[in-house]
Amino acid sequence: MNNAADGDGFVVFDRVQKSYDGETLVVKDLNLSIGKGEFLTMLGPSGSGKTTCLMMLAGFEMATNGEILLDGKNINMVPPHKRGIGMVFQNYALFPHMTVGENLAFPLEVRGMGKDERETKIKRALDMVQMGDFINRRPAQLSGGQQQRIALARALVFDPELVLMDEPLGALDKQLREHMQFEIKHLHESLGITVVYVTHDQGEALTMSDRVAVFNDGRIQQLAAPDELYERPQNSFVAQFIGENNKLPGTVETLTGDTCTVRLETGEIIDATAVNIREAGQETLVSIRPERVEFKPEMMPAGAHTIGAEVLEVIYMGDILRTRMRVAGSDEFVMKSRNTLDQVRLKPGERLKIGWHPQDARALDPM
């Protein structure tokens, strides 16, 4: 499943492994090629190895095995300050004893740039994040969002071609985070830089990225564009991790090409798309997105199997209605329906038939 390193990417991880203690591998055989100008997100739970990968790319950790290439050159032995990679840290890491202007001047000064050129660049970088008036403030005098912008400007001020971001929005509140997501995305587009972004927030990953690499257990579980990732998860972990997901355990009854029928634990038979199952008779986990579940007969695709359900709870969430029901012995089955004018409001205790398009039910590995 992993994209094999093809050697012509801007950033290439080639069979990279990393171990801290010599006993366990934090990163197991990582192969990844990132194109120039791409926005790639490394997504995964904590401890999945994504931050370690970023640190190896930045030069703060040594790869135990394998090669990391930047623009075709092996950078394993290049110290961090010679890599010319911009980096935004989780807590911004703005130097507290310097003003905003001095923070931005720092990367230019260490490159021996003259005063005039420095000032032009600093001004341009600050204007880029709309923080031109804050040049003489200290980081402690800025709000979280403002610090975030300054950190961004500092990582961009010396015109790096590659910028790494380590959960840069983790400390912001929800509204500001969403706003900053768009700003980072726009900066990426207008500057044409390559961005490697690390996050554990799947919403962030989906909205911003060109491609997302889902990490778990030191491996990339799936590397794909956001829509592909959401709609066609390749295994149970990705299906679980990205978005909300209903899972129904069962056994594969028949397998014909891409489609299969699955006998659930309570005996019902449903249609599903075979993703990573090999043969009839094996255990599987069928994954269905809550918003793809239908209960109105006229919306069901022709020939689809339906299944009985009992409404347990309806949660009003404003834009959507979230209905929790008992399906095939599971009490955690969720259906999401849009809160339109004519939407049918179900009541707890109601029994009904639900169904879905077989393409939306994906039979995956049982984890």
Add this chain to the structure above:
Amino acid sequence: MSDTTMASPELTTADGVPLKKALVRSEARAKRRAFLLVAPLFLFVLITFVVPIGQMLFQSVYNDSFSATAPALDKWFSEHPQGAPIDESAYAALASDLKTMKENRTQGQAGTRINYDVAGTRSLFTSTARKIDRLEPPWKEAILGVNEGWNDPNLWRAMRSATHPYTIDFYLAALDMTRDKNDNIVGVNPDRAIYGKLFWRTAVLSFIITVLCMILAFPIAHLLASLPLAKSNLLMIFVLLPFWTSLLVRTTSWMVLLQQQGVLNDLLVWLGIVNNDGRLEMMYNKTGTIIAMTHILLPFMVLPLYSVMRTIPPSYVRAARSLGATSWTAFRRIYLPQTLPGIGAGALLVFILSVGYYITPALVGGADGQLISNMIAFHMQKSLNWSLAAALASLLLAGVLILYWLYDRLVGIDNMKLG
């Protein structure tokens, strides 16, 4: 300035009670309880700290051991201005006082006080008082007959100034100054000036010790702060171990190590670095004081540094590195400035402690490595000139306060982190 502000309507609570009054009332109970909690410490500090220091400051400008024992001379001096001839009436007053002293057995006390200013006069008082009952007027001949030394104008000047119990003479003495025969303040004979030299040596040695502590403590503190907690705790025990050992044990172990027949010299001789006749003198001089005190005061530098370094996230240096700084630039421009509060606190702590250090220089300092506190102790215990000891101690205190003030102006006391 002027009374132009408009009287704003007083805020009241819903019941019409003025808001301020209501606030005071509602918080009174909590304040009383808080005060009671603090009271034991407050009393303790008052009794053991404020009062003794006040007493010391007072002693340095007040000494009544002559004025209280010589009322007749006091009267005579107040009636006759400076420069008046020392005539029969003066000797009569002296005789009367010597009699009183003999009755009250205070001639030694009075003599000691005059002896501070004019050396060798204590015996004058005791010997003359012993014979005073047998003397007859005219007093001048009689007293001079006992001892010609009474004719010394310096002595009379000293007695005149000693009749004022409040005096700055002890401060003058502590600053190597005295009064000449016209009562002008002048420096003492250079070969008798010892305190200025000692203050200077104390400051220089303390500075050297502070710098050495800084150089030694910085890497240790950094290591402690960057190691995982389990390992750094173990290492911290080694730093604190000297703290838990008696000061005397530590100092004497340095004596074992550093003396001429000691472990270090033996090792150097055995290695052939120095020959047997050229054994290094590392003890009973400044070197000994510096080595032993640096070791003893090191934890006071490590702990504040450590507590500051612990709070500096590694991401700052990483950020600097990613922005293109070499590790040296990142250290100098990013890490070091952020440790300044710790360096400042540690340096102030070590310097102030070493300025007043007594036991170690007394044991390993020899003649060369004595500090001002050893001189204060000498005046407390040997010469019994408590007023001079108090004056020296007050000057030391003033010096430390000035340093503290300077630190506050330069770095800001709010920036100090002691742990």
